[in-house]
Amino acid sequence: MNQKNRNLVITHLSFSFASGSSFFADISATFAAGKIHGIIGKNGSGKSTLFRILQGNISRGETLGGLLQVDGISIDLKDPTQQKQCNRYIKAVVQNIDEMIVPICTVQQNLQLANLPLFPRLRGLPYMHSFEDILDTARIDLSSYVHQLSGGQRQILALLMALQQDAHVLLLDEPTSALDIQNARMVMECVNALAQAKQLVVVIISHDRELVKECVTGTIFEIQQQENGQRKLQQTERI
Amino acid sequence: MLEFIYIISEQVLIHLPLMCAAYISFSLLKVPDLSLESAYVAGALYATVLMRYLPLHLQTVSLLGLILISLMAGALVGCMSGMLTRFLSIPHLLSAIIINGMFWGINQIVAGAYISLSGMKNVLIYDLIARHPELPLLIVIGLSVVALLIFLCRTQLCYAWAVFGSSPHFFRYYGISTHYVFIAGLCVSNALAGLTGYLFAQSTGFADINMGVSKTLFCITALMLGKTVCITKKPIMPLIPIIGCILYFVMQQLLLKVGFNLKYFTAVQALLVLIILIMHARKTSNTIDHLGV
Numbered sequence: 455m456n457q458k459n460r461n462l463v464i465t466h467l468s469f470s471f472a473s474g475s476s477f478f479a480d481i482s483a484t485f486a487a488g489k490i491h492g493i494i495g496k497n498g499s500g501k502s503t504l505f506r507i508l509q510g511n512i513s514r515g516e517t518l519g520g521l522l523q524v525d526g527i528s529i530d531l532k533d534p535t536q537q538k539q540c541n542r543y544i545k546a547v548v549q550n551i552d553e554m555i556v557p558i559c560t561v562q563q564n565l566q567l568a569n570l571p572l573f574p575r576l577r578g579l580p581y582m583h584s585f586e587d588i589l590d591t592a593r594i595d596l597s598s599y600v601h602q603l604s605g606g607q608r609q610i611l612a613l614l615m616a617l618q619q620d621a622h623v624l625l626l627d628e629p630t631s632a633l634d635i636q637n638a639r640m641v642m643e644c645v646n647a648l649a650q651a652k653q654l655v656v657v658i659i660s661h662d663r664e665l666v667k668e669c670v671t672g673t674i675f676e677i678q679q680q681e682n683g684q685r686k687l688q689q690t691e692r693i
Numbered sequence: 694m695l696e697f698i699y700i701i702s703e704q705v706l707i708h709l710p711l712m713c714a715a716y717i718s719f720s721l722l723k724v725p726d727l728s729l730e731s732a733y734v735a736g737a738l739y740a741t742v743l744m745r746y747l748p749l750h751l752q753t754v755s756l757l758g759l760i761l762i763s764l765m766a767g768a769l770v771g772c773m774s775g776m777l778t779r780f781l782s783i784p785h786l787l788s789a790i791i792i793n794g795m796f797w798g799i800n801q802i803v804a805g806a807y808i809s810l811s812g813m814k815n816v817l818i819y820d821l822i823a824r825h826p827e828l829p830l831l832i833v834i835g836l837s838v839v840a841l842l843i844f845l846c847r848t849q850l851c852y853a854w855a856v857f858g859s860s861p862h863f864f865r866y867y868g869i870s871t872h873y874v875f876i877a878g879l880c881v882s883n884a885l886a887g888l889t890g891y892l893f894a895q896s897t898g899f900a901d902i903n904m905g906v907s908k909t910l911f912c913i914t915a916l917m918l919g920k921t922v923c924i925t926k927k928p929i930m931p932l933i934p935i936i937g938c939i940l941y942f943v944m945q946q947l948l949l950k951v952g953f954n955l956k957y958f959t960a961v962q963a964l965l966v967l968i969i970l971i972m973h974a975r976k977t978s979n980t981i982d983h984l985g986v
Contacts, residue, residue, distance in 0.1 A: 541868065553862040558855065558928040567856060567863075573873050574849035599926060619867070 459526035460487035462544075462623050462655040467522075467531065469507050472515025477503065481520070481687045485623075489672030490642075490649055490656045493687075494663055499677040500685045501659040505625045507531075510540030524655075525622045545621035549628045551612040555600050561589075561611055562596040568615035585614050587651075588644050606637030610644050617648070624648075626658040630665060642669040697946060699825045704942040706828075706835035707896060708911075711889035712934035713842045714767075715912030717882040719986045720920075720933065721851070723858035724778075726879065727789035729886045729912065730905035731796040732770040736763035736887025737894035737904060738804035749814040756816045756830070759891055767887020768880040770796060775876035797902070806902040810895065817895050827896055834892070838885070839935065845881070846931045854878045855928040907959050914962045915941040916986040917969045 462485040469478040477500060485491045495501050512518055512534070522529040524543045529536045548554060555564055566579035589596065592610045594603065603611065609629060616624060626645070630638035646669075649656045660666050666674060676690045711733065718726035740763040747755040770792060777788035818826040845851045853874040856863050864871040886908075894900035919937025923930055949955060 546866075548866070553860060554866045556856050556860050556863060556928075558859045559852075563852070563928070567852060568867050570849055570853060570867060570869050572868060572870050574853040574869065576845075576848045576850055578847060579849055579852060616866075 460622060460653050460655070461485060461523075462487075462657075463521075463523040464508075465521040465523070467507075467520035468518070469503070470517045472513065476684055478507075479684045479686075481685075483673075483675060483687055483689070485655045485657055486672050487622075487653045487655050488650050490646060490658060490670050491672040492666035492670040492674040493657060493659045493677060494661070494666055494674065494690070495659075495677035496679075497661070499679060501677055502627060504677065504687075505546055505627060505657075505659065508540060508623075508625060509544050509546055510537040512537055542619075543621060544623040544625060545616040545619070546625040546627065547609075547612045547616050547629065549631060551609055554612045554615060555608060557600045559600060560596065561594055561598050561600065561603070564600060564611060564615055565596075565618060568618040583614075583618055585617070585648075588614060588648060591647065592640060592644055604637060605633050606640045609633065609637075609641045613641075613645065613648065617652070617654075621654070623655040623657070626656065628660055629658055630662075631660070638665070645669075646671065696824070697950075699822070699828065701939070701942045701946055703825060703828055703831060703896070704945075705938050706831040707892045708889055708915075708938055708942070709835050709935065710838050710885040710892070711908065711912065712915055712938040713838060714882040714885035714889070715909075715916055715986075716842075716931075716934035717851075717854060717878055717885075719912065720916060721854040721858050721929065722875065722878045722882075724785045724879075725789065726774075726882065727786065727909055728770050728774040728792045728879070728883060730908050731789075731793045731800075732767035732883035732886040733890040733893075733908050734800060734900075734902060734905040735766040735770050735796055736890030737900040738800050738808065738890075738902070739763065739766040739887075740891035741808045741810060741894050741900040742804045744810070744813055749816055752814075752816050752819075759816065759895075760834070760888060763887040763891035764884040765887075767890070768884035770887070771879035771881070771883025772876060774883075775879035779872045779875055800902055804900070808894075808900045810898045810900075815895060815898075817892070831892070831896075834888075838888075839931075842931045842934070846929045850874070850877060851929055859928070907962075910959065910962050910966070911941070913986055914966055917966060918944075920986060921969065 464481060464483045467478055467481040470476045493501055493504065507518055518531045518537060520531045522531055522540060529539050531537060556567060559567065563579065565582040565584065569580040569582055584596065588610065592607055594607050594610065600608065600611065630641055633641060645656055648654060658666065658669070674690050675687050678686050678688055680686060714729055718724055718729060740759045743759060743762050747758055749755050774788045774792040777783050777791060778785045817830050819829045820826050821829045853869065857874050864874065893904065915937035916934065918940040919933035922936050922940065923933045945958060948958065
C-alpha cells in the first residue's frame with residue numbers, strides 16, 4: 455500500500471439534517487497520511503457534526519452524499535450500507551474520554567476490552583496491540599488501574615484503545631482541552647509518534663488556534679458558515 | 694455443631710445460584726433487577742408442574758430435566774425484562790415491575806398459585822447422610838454452580854457485564870452490541886434465580902406464588918456482607934456472592950440459636966442494609982454507588 459493510498463480523501467461531501475436544511479455542501483479535502491491535521495471553527499460551526507458523519511453515524515432522516523477514499527478503498531457515502539464501513543477505518547476519540555475507558559479495569563484490560571467482538575463470547579479477553587513504545591513514553595504501566603492515571607495518560611490510553619481495531623484515520627475531538635501544558639505536550643508527542651509510525655491520518659478539532667498551530671504537521675482547515683447557513687471547509691494555512 | 698454446619702450448608706447450597714444471579718445483576722450490570730423474584734417463582738412453579746410428567750424413578754434424568762426447565766423459566770423472565778428495557782427504552786426498574794406483574798398472572802394460569810410436592814418422589818434425595826439426604830446432590834449442584842461462576846468470571850461476556858455497570862456508554866465506541874450484553878446478562882442471572890427457586894421448592898416440598906417476596910433484599914444483604922469481607926480492586930470477584938451467602942446464613946442461624954424469631958428477620962436485614970449504606974456514605978462522603986453492591 456503506497457503512501458498516497460493511505461491518505462483520507464473527501465470528495466463532494468454533502469450533508470442535510472432530517473429537517474431538510476443543508477449543512478455541508480460540496481466539501482472536498484485531502485488529509486495526508488502520517489501527519490496531524492487540524493480543523494478549527496467557532497462553537498456550533500459543525501466540527502463535531504463533521505466528525506460524526508465521517509464515522510458514518512447518520513440518524514434517521516439525515517442525508518449524506520459524496521465519496522470518501524481511505525486506505526485505497528472508495529466509500530460511496532450516499533449508500534447506507536457503505537456508510538457503515540466508515541466506522542471500520544475511521545475511529546474517533548471523543549472529548550469526554552471517560553465514556554471510552556473503564557475506570558475499574560487495568561490499562562491492559564482496557565486495551566483488551568477495546569478489541570471485544572460485536573457479541574462478546576464465553577472465552578478469555580482477546581489479544582491486544584500493546585504499543586509498548588507509546589506506553590513507555592507516557593510512563594503507563596499495563597497493570598495500573600485507570601483511576602491511577604493522570605489526565606494525559608488517560609487520553610493516551612483512549613487513543614490506543616481507539617487504534618486497537620486497525621484504524622487508518624484517527625479523529626480527536628479537543629484532545630487537550632482538559633489538560634495542563636505539560637500533559638498536552640505529552641499527548642501530542644505521542645499522537646505524532648503514532649501518526650508517523652503507523653502512517654495514520656490524524657485529524658484534531660480544537661477551539662485553541664495556538665495549540666493547533668503548534669501541533670499540526672499537516673494541513674489546517676477552518677469551517678466557515680456561509681450566509682445561507684451552509685458550512686464550507688477552507689484550508690487556512692500550511693505549516 | 695455438625696448439625697449447625699449441615700443446616701447452613703444446605704441453605705447456602707440452595708441459595709448459591711440466586712446469589713450468583715444477584716452478583717451478575719446487581720454488582721456487575723448494576724441494574725435494580727427486581728425480576729429476579731419472578732424468575733425465582735417461575736423456576737419453582739414450572740419445574741414442579743413438569744414433575745408430574747417426568748419419569749421420577751429415573752433420578753438423574755429427571756433431576757437434569759428439572760434443572761433445565763427451571764433455568765429456562767428463569768431465563769425467559771430475564772430475557773423479557775431485558776428486551777423491554779433495551780428495545781422499548783423503559784428504565785429497568787419499571788421493566789422489572791411490569792414483568793413481575795405479568796408473570797404473577799402467567800404463573801397462576803400455567804401452574805396455579807400453590808403446588809404441593811407431597812406424595813411425589815424427591816429427586817434431590819441421595820441417601821448418604823441420614824438426616825440430610827439432599828445434601829450430597831446439593832453439594833454436586835453447588836460445586837457445579839461455583840465452577841460455572843468461576844468460568845464465567847474469566848470470559849469476555851462477564852467483563853462486558855462489568856463494563857456495562859461501570860461505563861454503560863463504552864460499547865458504542867467499539868462496535869459492541871449493548872443489547873446483547875445486557876439481555877444475555879439478565880438471561881443468565883435470572884436463569885440461576887430460577888434454579889434456586891426449583892431447589893427451594895424441592896427441598897421444602899411446595900412451590901408458592903409468593904415465595905419470591907423479599908428475595909431481592911436477601912440478595913442485597915448477602916452481597917453487602919460479601920463485599921464487606923472481600924475487599925478487592927478487581928472488577929470481578931466471584932468470591933463475593935459465595936462468602937456473602939455463607940455469612941448471611943451463618944448470621945441467620947446464629948440468631949435462631951439465641952432464640953430470635955425469624956419472622957422479624959426481614960426487618961433485621963433491612964436495618965443491616967441501612968446501617969451499611971449509612972457507614973459507606975459517611976466514609977466516602979459521597980453519593981452511594983448504585984444499590985451499594
